[in-house]
Every structure is written in structure tokens, then in C-alpha cells.
Amino acid sequence: MSDERDGRTATSPAPSHVQLGLGREQLLTMYRQMVLARAIDRRMWVLNRQGKAPFVISGQGHEAAQVGAAHALEPGKDWLCPYYRDLAFCLALGMTPLDFLLSVYARAADPNSGGRQMPSHFGLKRARIITTSSVVATQVVHAAGLAYASKVRGLGEVAVACLGEGSTSEGDWHEALNFAGVHQLPMICIVQDNDYAISVPHRLQMSVESVASRAVGYGMPGLPVDGGDLLAMYSAMRQAVERARSGEGPTLIDAKVARFTSHSSDDDQRRYRPQEELEAMLRKDPIERFRIYLQRHSLLSDPEDESIQREATAQVDEAVQQAEAAPSPDVADLARHVFAEEG
Amino acid sequence: MAQGTLIEGIREAMAEEMERDDRVWVLGEDVGRKGGVFLATEGLHARFGGDRVLDTPLAESAIVGVAIGSALNGLLPVAEIQFADFIHPAFDQIVSEAARIRYRSNGEFGCPIVIRAPYGGGVHGGLYHSQSVEAFYSHVPGLKVVIPSTPEDAKGLLKAAIRDPDPVLLFEHKKCYRLIKGELPGSDHLTPIGPAAVRQEGDKITCVAWGLMVHYCLEAATTVAEEGISVEVIDLRTLSPLDKKTILRSVEKTARAMVVHEDNLTGGFGAEIAAIIAGEGFEFLDAPVVRVAGPDVPAMPFNKPQEDAFMPNPTRIAQAMRDLAAY
Numbered sequence A: 001m002s003d004e005r006d007g008r009t010a011t012s013p014a015p016s017h018v019q020l021g022l023g024r025e026q027l028l029t030m031y032r033q034m035v036l037a038r039a040i041d042r043r044m045w046v047l048n049r050q051g052k053a054p055f056v057i058s059g060q061g062h063e064a065a066q067v068g069a070a071h072a073l074e075p076g077k078d079w080l081c082p083y084y085r086d087l088a089f090c091l092a093l094g095m096t097p098l099d100f101l102l103s104v105y106a107r108a109a110d111p112n113s114g115g116r117q118m119p120s121h122f123g124l125k126r127a128r129i130i131t132t133s134s135v136v137a138t139q140v141v142h143a144a145g146l147a148y149a150s151k152v153r154g155l156g157e158v159a160v161a162c163l164g165e166g167s168t169s170e171g172d173w174h175e176a177l178n179f180a181g182v183h184q185l186p187m188i189c190i191v192q193d194n195d196y197a198i199s200v201p202h203r204l205q206m207s208v209e210s211v212a213s214r215a216v217g218y219g220m221p222g223l224p225v226d227g228g229d230l231l232a233m234y235s236a237m238r239q240a241v242e243r244a245r246s247g248e249g250p251t252l253i254d255a256k257v258a259r260f261t262s263h264s265s266d267d268d269q270r271r272y273r274p275q276e277e278l279e280a281m282l283r284k285d286p287i288e289r290f291r292i293y294l295q296r297h298s299l300l301s302d303p304e305d306e307s308i309q310r311e312a313t314a315q316v317d318e319a320v321q322q323a324e325a326a327p328s329p330d331v332a333d334l335a336r337h338v339f340a341e342e343g
Numbered sequence B: 001m002a003q004g005t006l007i008e009g010i011r012e013a014m015a016e017e018m019e020r021d022d023r024v025w026v027l028g029e030d031v032g033r034k035g036g037v038f039l040a041t042e043g044l045h046a047r048f049g050g051d052r053v054l055d056t057p058l059a060e061s062a063i064v065g066v067a068i069g070s071a072l073n074g075l076l077p078v079a080e081i082q083f084a085d086f087i088h089p090a091f092d093q094i095v096s097e098a099a100r101i102r103y104r105s106n107g108e109f110g111c112p113i114v115i116r117a118p119y120g121g122g123v124h125g126g127l128y129h130s131q132s133v134e135a136f137y138s139h140v141p142g143l144k145v146v147i148p149s150t151p152e153d154a155k156g157l158l159k160a161a162i163r164d165p166d167p168v169l170l171f172e173h174k175k176c177y178r179l180i181k182g183e184l185p186g187s188d189h190l191t192p193i194g195p196a197a198v199r200q201e202g203d204k205i206t207c208v209a210w211g212l213m214v215h216y217c218l219e220a221a222t223t224v225a226e227e228g229i230s231v232e233v234i235d236l237r238t239l240s241p242l243d244k245k246t247i248l249r250s251v252e253k254t255a256r257a258m259v260v261h262e263d264n265l266t267g268g269f270g271a272e273i274a275a276i277i278a279g280e281g282f283e284f285l286d287a288p289v290v291r292v293a294g295p296d297v298p299a300m301p302f303n304k305p306q307e308d309a310f311m312p313n314p315t316r317i318a319q320a321m322r323d324l325a326a327y
Ligand SMILES: Cc1ncc(C[n+]2csc(CCOP(=O)(O)OP(=O)(O)O)c2C)c(N)n1
Pocket: A085, A134, A135, A136, A163, A164, A165, A166, A167, A168, A192, A194, A196, A197, A198, A259, A263
């Protein structure tokens, strides 16, 4: 996939799936997860236009980085401190379309927050996805704490934190990486660099091309990765996970990705991004790239692809129906869960 | 029961809980070999090792954030903020994260952390080693805020805080650390978070305070008792969740109420107590509720005359009691 690499950062070409020891089943699972994430994400925007989803924030363009990363982890054992674009990551770790759609509709049964938080503020205990606030970079410090506990208790668990490149300007990001470096924790920080923080471009957030070059200051390796290349991301993440599990410490990964949509449903990126830039970006769809890769290696036929697409649409249809029919939270529960409940 | 100082109560609480439960750990600046700048953690590093008594980088948001993460992964952290004045960089981790984790996850995740911080003035600490910060955090649902005034409660409340399933902030008045001596209960004793303590009964005035101010109010109450003014002194011990019942029951008896705190007046926690008494005890009152507090200046000056002028003291409190009794 190296021939179609994103030109922004020099990265080494991705190994092939054979070199990575990935079989067809797993490759197709990865593909399905990306297709499903995209289908859900697109549907959210439709629901938004229909007035059914008051707020949308998207992961379109980030899917390969997230699914590639997730497959290097052990779901249910390792921890994810996610951020709001991590829909594909969460699906790959075990969140179901219904789990997520319930949050889009802010339903009582939403396992993320019981309809309390805006959608895409992920949290799913059974998948070890830690609840997140809207305050960017706070979750990176939690990952350091999770990793510290893993290390001192000898649990062998890895803690992953994701955030955008703009959010690395926050003090919490520095404090977390510094702590992780000092204690050589089993932690991985994935920066999903989509070049923008709402409207503010990369160059106004940092004076370096890749945030990975800051890793040296924290005593850890920094890996710049073409995050549009699923296998490149899987490969980098596997190295990082091996390091973490064998006690060699944390890794910082800079995944260059693309933000296909506006920042959120309250933004219009045409106001601050040139038309040519948007068009060029959309030509480099990470899902498309992976599909082409699979087809080139005769791992996916057209009919199989169509059936995967149909399946995803059907899954979304069903989840939307169920979520729409699910009850809203009870007003009487407003004051619940401020503190632990007795018994 | 053994006798000891307030800081000994704090230290014993941590040592006993660490002994009892190996999930308990301590983190903060200089808490390791040095034992903390006030020696609250003295001896713990030697006894429990560096993993469980950790000298963190100088970064308060990380101290609280790492504590939160470790709690989400099964540990029970006791984070020390070296001075309450330096808790502000961690405000976001405390308020946006610790306080809201249970609520925002609809009860799925909890955040059993303790944050200890020495607070308060009258120790020549200047602007940045004298602050009272309890009002900021008592405002936030999801946090418990406790302030012990005796060695017994320091020990009992900290032990209860460590065993509490939710985030607890424990503010320790640094002037009380070695000044206040008293009984130190055995390892089984817990002081429950919530209930206030009536430190002295009286029937003319209800006087509500916490921390060092409890002792100043008791001193003032002794002075005015000789003049025939009987004051009931309530030590809140826990500011949040607040024991309204004990306050209102007392005001029902005395019909006169005052609150004393070291924090500056405007928006201080005394305003909340005054509002509760006015709102829920209006029928009991024979006089307006009085607040004795620090002046509305940014912080406590270092020089002695201005520091003295800032701090409420027994003389000032006694005068406020006389005025209120005469109303
Ligand atoms: C502390 C904080 N400040 C501001 C915001 C508002 N905000 C939300 S997302 C965002 C941009 C984040 O950009 P980046 O980190 O690059 O992530 P991206 O959205 O591009 O994936 C801003 C400014 C916030 N949520 N938290």
C-alpha cells in the first residue's frame, strides 16, 4: 500500500499482510469494521438532517488508523481512553451499532452514558473503553494512571489514549507523556493528525511536521505512520504493543489521517479549507485503499464486497430502528449516580 | 486512647489503610524519601516501597489524572497536593473528570480517589501558601469535601475517605498540624463522612465553622461565656455533602446564627450556609445571619500586620458574638 502513501510525512512502506501474518478472515473483519463504521457515521448525518440527531461528530477518514490499531490489542484486556472520533476503534473493540446508536438518540439504555453525554463520548465498561469528557487531552493522563496500575500490579495490560494533533498543545498531554516516560509505562498514545483542530491548521499548533518528533523529549520512540494505510498502522501498533507488554515502555504514534467531514455538525469546513484541498483529500479514502489492496491480492471479490456493504447497511437499519424505538431516560433519574448507590 | 497531633492522625490513617489493603497507594511531590514537606507521609516510603509511595513529577494535573486512571484500574490512590494553593492546575481533572466520571457514565465507572491538601493561613505563607480553596470544590456535585479539626477526625475521616467509593478532597489546616493535639483512635475507628459535630453546646448563638476556625470559635465562645453568652459551636467536618439537619436543629434552639471562615467573604462557603438558614430556618431566627470571614482581597499578605488583619481571630469572633447576642 506504500505507493498510495500520504505525502505529508516520510514513513516506511507498510509490510504486506503476509509479512504481518494476517490471514484472510482477519483482513475481512478489519474491512467489515471500517465499512460498518462508515455506514453508521454517514447515517448519523442523515439523522442530523432529519432533525433526529442534534449533534454529530465524525470519524470518517480515520477508520484505517483506528481499526489497524485496535487489531494489535487484546479486546477486554487492554484499555482504551478514546476521543470523539474513535467510532471505528470502539466497534473493533466490541461496541455494537446499537450501543452507539442509543447514544445518538440519547436513550436510557445507552451504555456509554445513559443518554447523558453528547454522542461519540464513548465509554463501555465491558470492552474496557474508559468514559470520556469533552475536555480534550484529559484522557491521556488517565491512560498513564491505568498503565501505572497495570505495571505495579503486574497485569500485562496496555493502556491506549487517542487524541487529535491540536489537543497535543494541551498541558495534560505533556504531563501524561512525561509521566509515562519517567516510569516507562505500558502506554501508547495515538495522535490522529488530521491537520486541523476545528479550523486551526497543524502549523499553528506545533513547529514540527510530526508530533512524533517530540517523543525523544519523553524518552520514548515516536513513530510517524500513514494512518490512511491500515496495515502500516497495524504494524506500528503491534511494535508498540510488544514494547509495552514486554516492559520496554511507552510509544507515541503519529497517525496522519484525513478529516473528511466538517469538525462537527455545527461547523462548515468550506469556510476555512480550500476546495482543491477538500477534493484531493476525498480521493484518498482509507477504506477504498484497503478495498483495492484486498482485491489486488484476490482476497475480496466484487460480490463479496457488495454483500459486506449490504450487511453493514442492514445492521445500521436495524440499530437505528431499535434505538429510535427505545425509551428516553426518566426525568426522575436526573439525580442518580452522583455518588455510588447503596447496596 | 493514644494522644497525638493532627498530622500524626493523617499519617496513621494512611499507614493503617496501606497495611490493611494493598490497593492503597500514595502519590505526590516529595512524598517519598522526604515524607512530604510537612512530613505527613514520613516513614511510608521505607515501609511500603517506592511503587506505593511515589514521588511524582512536579505536575498537579498529572497527579490527579494518574490517580484517576489508577483508580479505574483497581487501585485506591491517596494523592497529595503539596499546598492547596497549587491545586488549581488540577482543577480540571478534579472537576471535569473525577467529579463527573460516575455521573457521565450513568454509574458504570466510579472514581475512588482521595486528594489531600494542606490549606489555610496564619503561618506567614504569603499569597501562595495560605489559601482556603474549599468553596471551589464544595460547589461541585460529585465531590466530597472534608476538613478535620481534631486528630481523631483527621485519622477517622481520612480512613473513611480512602474506603469511600467516590472522590473525596481532604483539606488539612497546616496551622493545626502540630498545634492541635488530642486522642488518636485505634485502627477500627472511622469518622463517617457527612455528619457535623457539636463541639460545644449552647443556647444563645449557633456558630458554624471548620478547620482552624473551630478552635478560634471555641476560644471566643469561652470568652463570651463569662459574659453570659452561651454559644453552640458546630464543627462541620464535612462541607459536602452538608449536614443541614444539625445546623437547622441548633438554630431552632438558639434563634441566632453565625458562620466563620478564613476564606474571603464573597462567594465563600458561609454564603451557602447563611442561605440555607435563611431559606429553611427563617421562622427560627431572631436576627440576621452573620458571616465572619477574610476580606475580599486576592490573597493573604506575607507581612504580619496585614496577615493578622486578614485572618479571623478569637477576638474578632468574640466581638461578632457579642454584637449578635445584643441584636
Ligand atoms: C480543553 C478544550 N478546549 C477546547 C475544546 C473545544 N474543541 C473541541 S474539539 C477541538 C479541536 C480539536 O482538534 P484536534 O485535537 O486536532 O482533534 P480533531 O477534532 O481534529 O480530531 C476544540 C478546540 C475542548 N473540547 N476542550
